[in-house]
Structures are given as structure tokens and as C-alpha cells.
Amino acid sequence: MDIHELVIEMKLLERRLTLYEEKYGVLSEDFYAALKAGKLARYDEYDETRADFSRWKGIYETWLRRKEAYHELVQKRDLAETLRFQPAY
Secondary structure, eight states: OOHHHHHHHHHHHHHHHHHHHHHHTSOHHHHHHHHHTTTTGGGGGOHHHHHHHHHHHHHHHHHHHHHHHHHHHHHHSOHHHHOOOOOOO
């Protein structure tokens, strides 16, 4: 996957994360930290939140992997050569 494809996919994932952030009122980073620390176990009894949390976690972990891959590629390349420059005439 090239840098441009990673950026596009990360932005699509961010849009999906925003839906959960708006629904539950916290940022994905904070949700994920609380989930990993076991602080959200009391919500396991509710089918909707259990399903939402599972999807939210998966989307966030995918976003984290894409972000890591993006940073690895950016460090290996000259950013000036990577930019998708399209002049407006």
C-alpha cells in the first residue's frame, strides 16, 4: 500500500470512528485505553454496546496499524517527492 492509499484509508476509518465517538461521547483513543484496561466490562451485558465496542475496537486497531505503516513509509521517503501536487491552472 502506498502513502496516498494509506491516507485515504485512514480518513475513511476516521469517519467511521467519529460515529462511535459522537454516539458514546469520548474519543477513540480514550475508549481504547479504557477497554484495554478492563474498565468497560460492565457494558458487556448489553448486546448493542458489546457489538459496538467490538466494531469500534477493530476499526481503531486497523487505524493504528495504518498510521504506523504511514509513518514508516514517510520516514523512508523524501516528503517533497511523495506529495501529490496538482497545480490549479
